Amino acid sequence: MAPFRRIGFSPRLAALALLLVTLLPFAAFVMASGGVPNGGMAASLLSALSKPSTRSALRFTLLQSAASTLLALVVGLPGAWLVGRFRFRSRRFLMALSAVPFCLPPLLVVLSFVAYYGKAGLLARIMGVFGLAAPDSGAFLYGFPGIVAVHAFYNFPLVVQTVGSIWSRIPPSREEAARTLGAGRFRAFISGTLPSLLPAIAQSASLVFLFCFFSFTVVLVFGGLAGSTLEVEIYRAVRFSGDRDTALALGLVQTIVALACTACFGLLDGRNKAVARDLGRVGPGKKPHGAVSVILGLYLAAVSFFFLGPLFALALQAFTVRGPGSAMSLGFGNFARLAGGFQAPLPKALLGSLATAVPAALLAVALGLAASISLKKSRAFDLALALPLAISPAITALGWGYLFPNGAVAAIVLGQAAAVWPFAARSLSGSLAALDRDKRQAARTLGAGPLRSFLDADLPAIGPSVAAACAFSFSMAAGDANVPLVLGRGEIDTLPLLIYRLASAYRFPEACAAGLILALLTGIAFFLKERGSDAP
Amino acid sequence: MTVFRKIFSYALCAALVAALLASCAPSQPKTLTVWTYDSFVAEWGPGPAIAKLYKEKTGTELRFVAKGDGGALLASLLAEGTKADADLVVGLDDRLAGRALESGLFKAFRTKATERMPAEILVDPSERLLPYDYGHFAIMWDSESGVPAPASLEDLTKPEYAKKLIIMDPRTSSVGLGFLGWVQAVYGPGWKDYLARLAPSLLAMTPGWDVGYGLFTSGEAPLVLSYATSPAYHKAYDKTDRYKALLFEQGHAVQVELAGILAASKNGKEAVRFMEFFLSPECQSLLPETQWMYPANPAAALPESFLAAPKPAITLPSPILDPETDPAAAAGILAAGNRADALASTQAGAK
Numbered sequence: 001m002a003p004f005r006r007i008g009f010s011p012r013l014a015a016l017a018l019l020l021v022t023l024l025p026f027a028a029f030v031m032a033s034g035g036v037p038n039g040g041m042a043a044s045l046l047s048a049l050s051k052p053s054t055r056s057a058l059r060f061t062l063l064q065s066a067a068s069t070l071l072a073l074v075v076g077l078p079g080a081w082l083v084g085r086f087r088f089r090s091r092r093f094l095m096a097l098s099a100v101p102f103c104l105p106p107l108l109v110v111l112s113f114v115a116y117y118g119k120a121g122l123l124a125r126i127m128g129v130f131g132l133a134a135p136d137s138g139a140f141l142y143g144f145p146g147i148v149a150v151h152a153f154y155n156f157p158l159v160v161q162t163v164g165s166i167w168s169r170i171p172p173s174r175e176e177a178a179r180t181l182g183a184g185r186f187r188a189f190i191s192g193t194l195p196s197l198l199p200a201i202a203q204s205a206s207l208v209f210l211f212c213f214f215s216f217t218v219v220l221v222f223g224g225l226a227g228s229t230l231e232v233e234i235y236r237a238v239r240f241s242g243d244r245d246t247a248l249a250l251g252l253v254q255t256i257v258a259l260a261c262t263a264c265f266g267l268l269d270g271r272n273k274a275v276a277r278d279l280g281r282v283g284p285g286k287k288p289h290g291a292v293s294v295i296l297g298l299y300l301a302a303v304s305f306f307f308l309g310p311l312f313a314l315a316l317q318a319f320t321v322r323g324p325g326s327a328m329s330l331g332f333g334n335f336a337r338l339a340g341g342f343q344a345p346l347p348k349a350l351l352g353s354l355a356t357a358v359p360a361a362l363l364a365v366a367l368g369l370a371a372s373i374s375l376k377k378s379r380a381f382d383l384a385l386a387l388p389l390a391i392s393p394a395i396t397a398l399g400w401g402y403l404f405p406n407g408a409v410a411a412i413v414l415g416q417a418a419a420v421w422p423f424a425a426r427s428l429s430g431s432l433a434a435l436d437r438d439k440r441q442a443a444r445t446l447g448a449g450p451l452r453s454f455l456d457a458d459l460p461a462i463g464p465s466v467a468a469a470c471a472f473s474f475s476m477a478a479g480d481a482n483v484p485l486v487l488g489r490g491e492i493d494t495l496p497l498l499i500y501r502l503a504s505a506y507r508f509p510e511a512c513a514a515g516l517i518l519a520l521l522t523g524i525a526f527f528l529k530e531r532g533s534d535a536p
Numbered sequence: 537m538t539v540f541r542k543i544f545s546y547a548l549c550a551a552l553v554a555a556l557l558a559s560c561a562p563s564q565p566k567t568l569t570v571w572t573y574d575s576f577v578a579e580w581g582p583g584p585a586i587a588k589l590y591k592e593k594t595g596t597e598l599r600f601v602a603k604g605d606g607g608a609l610l611a612s613l614l615a616e617g618t619k620a621d622a623d624l625v626v627g628l629d630d631r632l633a634g635r636a637l638e639s640g641l642f643k644a645f646r647t648k649a650t651e652r653m654p655a656e657i658l659v660d661p662s663e664r665l666l667p668y669d670y671g672h673f674a675i676m677w678d679s680e681s682g683v684p685a686p687a688s689l690e691d692l693t694k695p696e697y698a699k700k701l702i703i704m705d706p707r708t709s710s711v712g713l714g715f716l717g718w719v720q721a722v723y724g725p726g727w728k729d730y731l732a733r734l735a736p737s738l739l740a741m742t743p744g745w746d747v748g749y750g751l752f753t754s755g756e757a758p759l760v761l762s763y764a765t766s767p768a769y770h771k772a773y774d775k776t777d778r779y780k781a782l783l784f785e786q787g788h789a790v791q792v793e794l795a796g797i798l799a800a801s802k803n804g805k806e807a808v809r810f811m812e813f814f815l816s817p818e819c820q821s822l823l824p825e826t827q828w829m830y831p832a833n834p835a836a837a838l839p840e841s842f843l844a845a846p847k848p849a850i851t852l853p854s855p856i857l858d859p860e861t862d863p864a865a866a867a868g869i870l871a872a873g874n875r876a877d878a879l880a881s882t883q884a885g886a887k
Contacts, residue, residue: 032615121754
């Protein structure tokens with residue numbers, strides 16, 4: 001083991017590497033746009049801001065993000081309370097739902113919403129069975145309410161999971177102490193539990209806000225007539241106008257606003273790391289009874305109805321085989337066509353997905369670990385993690401495209417790892433913060449180098465968290481269609497690419513079938529993560 | 537032990553270097569690189585069949601590189617310019633061809649095959665971009681929806697079609713752009729008024745044809761903007777006549793798909809040979825049941841399913857009047873009209 005002792009582990013080097021990975025595609029985009037626009041960046045920025053289309057896009061972006069975040073909180077916080085305070089059979093399942101926004105390609109999310117809430121959707125048919133007139137989805141789905149609803153319903157599990165995990169670790173003793181001192185139930189909650197919860201609420205709200213801020217497919221499909229966000233404007237500027245100067249200016253506006261919002265949320269978040277370390281392991285939780293079990297039942301029913309409904313509709317579409325005439329029957333026909341038809345695309349896509357997502361996940365976790373260890377848990381860390389999340393995905397993907405014009409497997413792996421590592425880092429930082437320093441100190445005093453002490457003392461302790469982060473990163477990478485689409489497929493094929501191709505070729509039910517397989521793949525990985533650890 | 541480790545590490549380095557060199561090695565002389573869009577290279581697209589046939593005939597390998605959709609293809613091409621690692625580009629839309637031609641990246645290619653092609657699809661007089669297939673835009677109608685079939689673009693603005701039509705966004709979809717051209721061809725300077733009148737009829741304006749058509753076949757709306765050849769697909773695969781393409785008397789706009797040889801290509805001769813093959817009846821007959829468009833070469837055989845597809849009698853020339861600003865203006869008018877209508881209906885409902 002002699003060589004290892006000599007290998008130092010420089011935190012600054014790691015930080016530099018991460019910064020490079022983040023900013024490299026952005027720099028490539030700027031270079032490919034012909035460098036900084038004439039008149040400098042500031043002038044370009046001001047001219048972009050002066051355009052009414054930019055201002056209305058910015059307004060719409062902020063409005064829909066705020067509304068979606070609010071709705072996600074309203075729906076998610078009760079769930080967080082249930083998950084945090086009580087122990088019930090479907091608890092793990094409720095926590096595992098937070099996988100969905102990350103793992104399913106947005107196209108599938110949109111399709112499933114239409115399959116369920118649409119005019120001829122499953123909900124309409126169910127209501128028809130009960131003799132109820134279906135709600136006019138025309139006004140609801142294809143407009144601002146539709147965008148907010150999709151965003152909220154697909155992000156609320158994140159609130160449930162993030163806030164719920166912290167809530168389950170807050171000992172009820174604080175509240176009980178306040179009650180013995182004479183405070184009412186509500187007052188006890190405000191002073192006892194809420195201060196510890198606020199950072200988690202802020203963190204989850206911040207993440208949901210960023211997702212909605214950069215949301216693309218949902219706004220493109222449902223928002224066509226309602227309005228446009230900055231991300232969509234960037235896409236249009238590059239794709240159809242070829243106007244990269246505008247795209248760059250819009251991207252900067254977007255990044256600045258996103259960072260500002262993150263900073264605002266961060267004001268509440270500052271104490272989160274301290275709280276995680278103070279709290280112990282997950283509390284056992286009470287079994288629900290009486291009024292609480294009624295609330296729980298209602299909540300689970302609502303989640304099944306509104307959230308699982310679209311997924312179920314998607315699954316139904318996957319099994320719907322279009323027969324001759326207008327006959328529709330249930331069967332495995334779509335899967336058969338995908339798996340065994342002419343030049344069966346499914347096995348190749350499945351292999352491709354595994355071949356890119358597994359290395360990407362491992363790389364992302366490695367980068368995330370490096371980030372978590374090297375950067376002190378502070379504002380710098382939060383900013384370092386916030387930056388990749390605040391850069392337009394469109395620009396990042398295009399930047400990777402310019403760096404690797406002929407789309408090799410390595411490029412896809414790199415691009416996906418770069419997109420996923422901030423989430424892995426965030427997922428790991430919580431458990432790293434709760435790490436026992438003493439073991440590592442002991443190893444150091446016995447003469448082990450920094451890397452060795454990390455491997456021997458810390459790694460076994462955070463092992464489950466690392467495995468969980470791997471599963472999580474794998475799900476995100478497997479569900480990503482953005483990176484391979486931009487890089488140009490070339491030799492490799494992945495499940496999300498297959499889904500997009502099927503959707504473009506009249507083969508809607510088969511797209512849903514492929515989507516179902518993807519959802520199962522990522523869902524299994526995520527469920528394993530939940531079994532592996534209860535850490536956030 | 538140390539010696540063994542040294543040998544191992546040297547061998548590893550050598551292997552890595554070899555792999556690096558191999559990946560940088562230029563492609564063998566008998567390979568043509570063709571940039572195209574995704575659905576062309578799909579398993580059910582024409583790409584694989586064409587590559588197989590061409591290899592059998594000439595021994596040359598065809599390497600198709602999918603660059604996303606048509607818009608992304610053009611964007612990639614313009615971004616890379618002469619550094620693009622491609623010999624040919626297949627799949628440029630005729631309304632966006634102007635930008636492609638301005639770039640000066642293409643080389644003229646003269647062939648006898650164009651002599652028999654219909655005049656309306658030969659959009660490039662300089663013969664740098666040649667048509668390989670085309671299709672007329674048409675409104676598709678679900679005959680089982682209970683909604684009567686409109687007979688013209690003007691009909692679509694009638695109140696009975698409120699929230700019954702799905703079209704595509706002209707800013708991001710070539711089909712949407714084609715619709716804009718169609719409207720401009722029929723209404724001339726009054727096109728903005730027409731769009732304002734059409735706005736209440738729209739259920740959705742989707743970013744691409746795929747989502748829009750998916751919504752249509754899911755029953756979200758009885759009318760969708762598509763191609764007059766769409767019924768052929770349903771005839772061939774679903775064996776149904778349910779979805780019909782409506783012919784309007786005033787005529788239809790057409791979309792022409794173009795291919796061209798890049799001037800910077802080092803395999804010029806081979807590229808020319810491929811283009812001749814690509815426009816030959818043998819290869820063109822592979823296109824209808826994969827692209828669901830008419831082959832440019834009229835000598836190509838049409839499959840039986842195309843009997844179900846009506847062919848419009850009149851093809852309207854329909855370039856976009858102002859390609860820089862019209863798409864955004866059109867989208868703005870449709871959005872404003874749709875929002876105003878939604879506001880009015882909610883106010884009416886509230887009362």
